[in-house]
Amino acid sequence: MVKQLQSPIALIVFAYLVVYIVWGSTFFFIEKALHVFPPFVIGSIRFLIAGALLMGYCKIKGYRLFERTAVKQAMFVGFLLLFLDMAAVIWSEQYISSGIVSIISAATVIWFIVLDKPRWKENFTSPTTVIGLVMGFIGVFMLFAEQIFKGSDDEHDQSMILIAMIVMTMGTIAWTIGSLYSKYSRKPTDYDDESEDNKSRKPKDLHVSVKTAWQMLTAGVVFTVVGATNGDYARFDAASVPLEYWGTIVYLIIMGSILAFSSYIWLLQVRPATEVSTHAYVNPIVALLLAHFFTDHIVTGLQILGLSIVLSSVLLMNWRMYSDSKLIHNFKRKRRIKKLRNMAPKASIPRIVEIAEFAESNKKENVKNI
Numbered sequence: 001m002v003k004q005l006q007s008p009i010a011l012i013v014f015a016y017l018v019v020y021i022v023w024g025s026t027f028f029f030i031e032k033a034l035h036v037f038p039p040f041v042i043g044s045i046r047f048l049i050a051g052a053l054l055m056g057y058c059k060i061k062g063y064r065l066f067e068r069t070a071v072k073q074a075m076f077v078g079f080l081l082l083f084l085d086m087a088a089v090i091w092s093e094q095y096i097s098s099g100i101v102s103i104i105s106a107a108t109v110i111w112f113i114v115l116d117k118p119r120w121k122e123n124f125t126s127p128t129t130v131i132g133l134v135m136g137f138i139g140v141f142m143l144f145a146e147q148i149f150k151g152s153d154d155e156h157d158q159s160m161i162l163i164a165m166i167v168m169t170m171g172t173i174a175w176t177i178g179s180l181y182s183k184y185s186r187k188p189t190d191y192d193d194e195s196e197d198n199k200s201r202k203p204k205d206l207h208v209s210v211k212t213a214w215q216m217l218t219a220g221v222v223f224t225v226v227g228a229t230n231g232d233y234a235r236f237d238a239a240s241v242p243l244e245y246w247g248t249i250v251y252l253i254i255m256g257s258i259l260a261f262s263s264y265i266w267l268l269q270v271r272p273a274t275e276v277s278t279h280a281y282v283n284p285i286v287a288l289l290l291a292h293f294f295t296d297h298i299v300t301g302l303q304i305l306g307l308s309i310v311l312s313s314v315l316l317m318n319w320r321m322y323s324d325s326k327l328i329h330n331f332k333r334k335r336r337i338k339k340l341r342n343m344a345p346k347a348s349i350p351r352i353v354e355i356a357e358f359a360e361s362n363k364k365e366n367v368k369n370i
Contacts, residue, residue, distance in 0.1 A: 012271065015263040018255075019279045023264075024286025026256040027098035027105075030090055031295065033248040039090045040227030041236050044220055045249055047082060050257035051216030054209060063207040070206045071214055073185055078215025080178030083222045088171020095157075095164035097297035100143060102287030104168045106280055107310050109317050110136040111176035118184070132316025139309035140169075146302045208265060216257065277318065281311050 113123050123129050147161050227233045267276045292299040
């Protein structure tokens with residue numbers, strides 16, 4: 001259970017704006033950077049520098065930087081999440097709009113439902129989850145159909161668009177596998193053993209920021225190796241890159257990889273996870289708007305419909321999580337009290353409210369004592 005801390009509302013709003021807008025805008029800035037940077041050079045520079053900066057910050061904070069098992073796991077997750085998935089995003093944006101890429105990314109939750117085997121029984125017995133899964137596939141299929149049959153005369157371009165859509169989909173699957181591995185590889189004893197003997201020993205796990213730094217550095221190294229072997233670095237002339245495009249790389253490093261991630265982690269500590277997860281609905285909208293107003297890509301009605309279907313499917317697949325949230329419980333409680341007010345005699349209303357408030361405060365006290 002996340003302990004929700006008292007934080008200034010302005011800081012919370014700022015963090016949400018960063019997570020909503022900055023993460024959504026990274027798709028656009030990647031597409032912009034591709035005008036002058038080869039794909040694997042973008043990933044190489046971005047993650048090597050971001051990882052080094054984050055690791056330096058962790059060193060200053062005094063976090064433990066190395067534990068063999070944790071680092072190996074972080075490197076594997078970094079390869080899947082930040083190399084395979086981000087390589088798919090960057091490479092695909094050479095051929096398809098950043099807005100389309102962002103919508104396919106939003107559909108990642110489909111693969112969480114399909115590939116999370118330990119939760120198959122729970123997922124596939126839930127009507128809202130199954131309906132959301134079907135809708136998600138329909139929305140993605142619509143995007144594929146719209147891109148493939150939009151009527152280009154160049155068969156090579158059409159085939160590259162299809163390949164880019166498939167590569168992007170494979171990237172989301174890699175992200176899902178990496179996320180599930182990270183979820184299920186965590187051992188309870190790494191955190192949950194509070195015995196005095198265990199406290200006297202060094203912790204087995206590393207701080208989340210340290211693990212993220214290792215993930216970024218791993219992705220940066222692999223991007224560099226691939227970029228050096230496939231010719232990306234050979235044809236890259238850093239001196240000829242206009243300052244404006246270096247600015248896009250700085251934005252991706254500072255804003256996209258460091259500030260947005262830090263804001264996301266901080267929000268998870270002070271706000272409900274269900275609330276923080278709403279960035280999944282806003283990010284593709286931001287990306288689609290930026291693609292429409294600041295690129296040559298045309299946002300069609302079918303793309304907007306596909307986005308609406310995908311986001312609706314995400315909502316349905318997460319419906320149980322949202323229905324169990326504190327916000328929904330409070331809303332239902334208020335409705336029950338309102339119903340009791342209308343049903344009960346006026347003389348009993350104060351007593352009903354008093355009982356309800358006592359029950360709520362007693363519940364909070366019990367949770368606090370756990």
